[in-house]
Amino acid sequence: MDIQTPRLLVVDDEPEIRRLVSEILEDEGYEVTMAEDAGTARQLKAATNPDLILLDIWMPDTDGITLLKEWVAEDTLTCPVVMMSGHGSVESAVEATRLGAYDYLEKPLSMAKLLLIVERALEAGYLQHENAGLRQGAAIDIEPVGRSAAVARTKDQLKRLAQHDARVLFVGEAGTGKELYARFLHNNSAHRDGPFIDVAVGSISPENSAVEFFGKECGGKVYPGLLERAHKGTLFLGEIAGMDKETQLRLLSALESSSFLRVGGSEAVRVDVRVVASTRISLDEEVKSGRFRQDLYYLLNEVTIEIPPLRTHSEDVPALLGFYVDYFVNQDKLAFRRFSMAAQNFLRNYGWRGNVRELKNLVQRLMILGVGEDIELEEVKSALGTVMGDIGGTASSVPDFFNLPLKEARDHFEKAYLEYHFERTGGSVAKLSAAVGMERTHLYRKLHSLNIKL
Incomplete structure (x- = not known):
């Protein structure tokens, strides 16, 4: 995968909460590590370099507020922290946000709020690192x-x-x-x-x-x-x-x-x-x-x-096809393929509703799913008529990502699915939201996590 799975560290002394939170987050595609006390949390934080920490306030050895203060004082906190608090410790959780915590969750946990805050905290963490060039x-x-x-x-x-x-x-x-x-x-x-x-x-x-x-x-x-x-x-x-x-x-x-x-x-x-x-x-x-x-x-x-729009300067299509073939060969180490003259001529006259982004996505799909050095006209027509090829075909014709672990395969499917509908809706996030049945705030986070450019 060319998109790194976010790493989360869950710190809580209650086994049932650790298990529940971990299962929910893993089902959403996150990589989760668990710690039952502050000592273990210190070790796992150093070992896993998490993108987000969910930190309980009450723990048997060192409480979460003290641990947060420790990390802030040591200047070793490189990711957002979300506090988890019981009914009697909300005031402490609010104090933690003043110390630098991104937000807090009150127990019993609302799963919808948990997922929303995790998404927003991860986004904030990514923004914190932009100046280091992570998004350039x-x-x-x-x-x-x-x-x-x-x-x-x-x-x-x-x-x-x-x-x-x-x-x-x-x-x-x-x-x-x-x-x-x-x-x-x-x-x-x-x-x-x-x-x-x-x-x-x-x-x-x-x-x-x-x-x-x-x-x-x-x-x-x-x-x-x-x-x-x-x-x-x-x-x-x-x-x-x-x-x-x-x-x-x-x-x-x-x-x-x-x-x-x-x-x-x-x-x-x-x-x-x-x-x-x-x-x-x-x-x-x-x-x-x-x-x-x-x-x-x-x-x-x-x-x-x-x-x-690309349709007004379609003479640039062959150059763009060649550019993105070279791009995916160099950046993603995909096998080189070339478009036949018939395929290039066909694509010069194609409507390109999704413009250059649609062309880039098409090249990527053909290079990932296709075989052979030459990309012929029929393969291009087939790729334009479907998102991921013949998924309903025989076992020998299923896409390559069917052989990946479930989480990676799901990312491949979601990316192709959203790119397909994004092109069909003319690049409108509002229309995309209605088409796929996803609330816009969640949709923006999903597009960002899959590296789909708006």
Whole structure:
């Protein structure tokens, strides 16, 4: 698997709670380690380097509050901590959040709340590590591919814009590569040596938006937010129309004053950040309907760059096919395959409802599931007509991932399933949510965990 399974450490002295929590989390695809006391928790934390710790307050040797203070004082806490408290210790759990815990769960545990908080805490942990480049990956040096007039014109505009600090709004259909063009702008600007931080703003819950954007101060420690982590670089706000009204107001205030206060802080923080954004839907309509603030729209939309859909520059399709074949050979170590001329000609005339993202997903499916060095026309047509090939066929024709362990196979299925419906719904998360029957907040987390770009 190219996506690492999140590692969770559950610390509780009650065997039944450890077993129940572990089973639920493992069923959701997480890797779970359990500790019955503080001593074991210390050892497992060092040995497993978890992405999240669920920590009970009352334990026989050292209580959870003391253990949390210990980790904070030692500066060895590299992941979020969620406290678990009994009825009489909620006040202590609230105190723990002041010391640096992400949140707390009250016993008896609500399984729905457990899963929601785990998802949000993991997302917060990933954001904390962005400045180290965890989300930049190999794409940072990739330029938009194509020699068509449309691609050349867009790249030329961005090279000229890169010499100025104007805020840019990238407009275009889902899957056109708006983030990639934003990276191209960053890489050609004076901010090129700084970080490029991208965030799907719709995945940030209103109650956590202040901490996520501005960071927080507690227990004498500073936890930087998105704006600080993007200092001297670029902050890319993906699909800005998904931002809730409360977060819009907070961001507007920070951008207008060029400063902000961390949550729990008293000193204004100033950063040097270029903020760029993207949208797949008309923000003019969102403003007219009252769903998006007009003042924030004008602030972010100093310059509009339209990213053309792939069907308008289909002459770039062969170059894109070759590029992504090489990409998956180098990045995922897949066996090399080449598209026949008939297949290339067919794909040049294909509608590409999901644009470049659909093309990339198609290449990946053909390289994973196909056999032989040549990709012929019939194989392409078959792949476009189904998500994962002939699952209902004979045992000899089942997809390769059927031979994987259940958790990995489920990730493969979910990724292909969601990508298929994402393309069919035109890249709309709202329509995708209705099509697959998943609540939007959970859906955003699932798309992020499967590395499906919005």
